[in-house]
Amino acid sequence: MDPTQQNPLTEATFYIMLSLHTGPQHGYAILKDVQALSENRVLLSTGTLYGALKRLLDQGWIERLDESQVTPPNEARVDGRGQKVYELTEQGRRILTAEVARLDHLLRKARLRGAEELL
Amino acid sequence: VRFLTACLERLYAVMLWLYPPRFRREFGLEMRGVFAQRWKDAARRGNGTLLRVVWSELRDTPASLYRAYRAELQEAGMDKSTQMVLPWKQAALAGLPLVLLGILAGMQLLAGLLGATLPMVQMNTGAFIGVIDIILGIIILVWLGAAWKAGWPRWSASLYGLGFVVILLALTPVIFLLAGKSSNMALVLQMYLAGPVVLALVLFLVARHEPARALLTALPIVLLLWNIILEFTAPGARALVGVAAWLLAALAAAWIARGGTGRTSALLALGVTALTGLLFATARTYFINPKDKPYVQVGNLAELAERWLLPLMAISAVMVGPALLRVLHNAAQAAKRKWAFRLGLAGLLLELAGTLGAHLAIQLGEFRPYPWVTEAAVWLSYLGGALFVVCAVLILTVKTERSRQMQANQWLAAAILFLMPVAITLPMAHGFLPGTRALPYGLTWLIGLPVGALMALAVAWALVGGWALYWQAQAEGAP
16 A cells, blocks of 8 residues: 555554654553653543554554563563553554655645744 | 552453453453553642543543444454355344244233233333343343354344343333433433434444344344234234244344345345234234224224335335435436435435424424424425435436336335335324324333334434445445
């Protein structure tokens, strides 16, 4: 699938993928990261986060790994639950790149029209 | 805080049971972990943050649940196994709830023959309910729970409609209790507005993803709709035709569940509808309850035809409405007049609003003898009907490359779609008052819904089902 033909991402999806751009994260870290990236504007609930993660998994844009696969054993969580992390796939990375390019294109067009006061 | 955290985590774990089983199995444990972590973090920051966390979780839960179920249904729709032929053992499970209902009708017959009465309890609404009916209602709900756990296999579709009716009736005494003085109004709103709308939504979601499931869901509802005409029928005859109809429907349900989709399934479901109607109309016309004989006469062939054909038109709409709308939609697409199709749908919606409004007016006591509210509502439905006819003509008179047979089918589809709501509205316009509790005998108490609500439901079903097919056709890029 051509990533440029993809519909615009929702804000929550964009932030989740952006959060995974720097490396694999577990659910709670994504939640916090989205909050920080959006400067407290997007506060995901647990249900919304996992609904979005499931959709991204189904689309093949992210994958789910055991935490032990990406974390040294001495740093792994030991509470016996939630030991999964999420990582962008190649396809996901292409989609994110295409989305950033799309947003950048829009901004450049706005600037070209002298709409700085809107930015 | 530790105690509160433990309690809330537990509460959250319970709440997770609301999610579809597959989703819960996949993410439930992680979600609990994230919630607990989020809660602990918030506790460190003070009460304000704690409240924000609880509020954000609560506020988003309905939307998250909706999205999770929608995704689940979409997956089920995309799953190629829906086209699969089921083994007979599994297919038989679809017929089993209907067999149970048939057995219950048989028990009524046996009790009648032996001169015994089955135990009944009186509800706070004043109505009587058979103890066996209550047990059956519980069995259906438990069964639905098992189907939910099993990930809603195809056979479970024959339980959806029944489960909905059981829940609706179980809510009635609660509403009666809570609403106090306004209980009549609340019950009317439940039966006329909330009930049909929610059921239409359920049917919409089912129909959108798998036609076979829609047929299985509609089949028991259709049978319950037919029960309405059995008022004044001798108990023995009523129970006998009940047994025959439920067993027939059980066979049809097993067949439909086995085969998945297909025209044969639709024809079979329609055949059961027509045959059930004929059986019930015959029982009602020729076998009058001796107790009612002083004021109800044994009828003739003309009355039988009237009793059978008019409701058949409305009730079969539950089955064929979506397919007919799809025929019209395809014709509109070929004629490049999709706007006319949408306008025609709006016309049908107006008809529905008018029909619902008129029945509500009747129920709320406005019908004395012909007040403006009812009249306005009836005219609204006529206006909707006229709009639909105009749109259908606009679509079907465009010259396209169609065979004579296809042309005839399309005109027939439009005519049936138009006649169906007219059949509902006309008797009302001439002073026919729908009975509110026409079914005191046997399992037929399950229905308990007013005629108007059910007929309106038929229209609603045709509409939302039609929209489902319309979307599906668009998605498939159908010609």
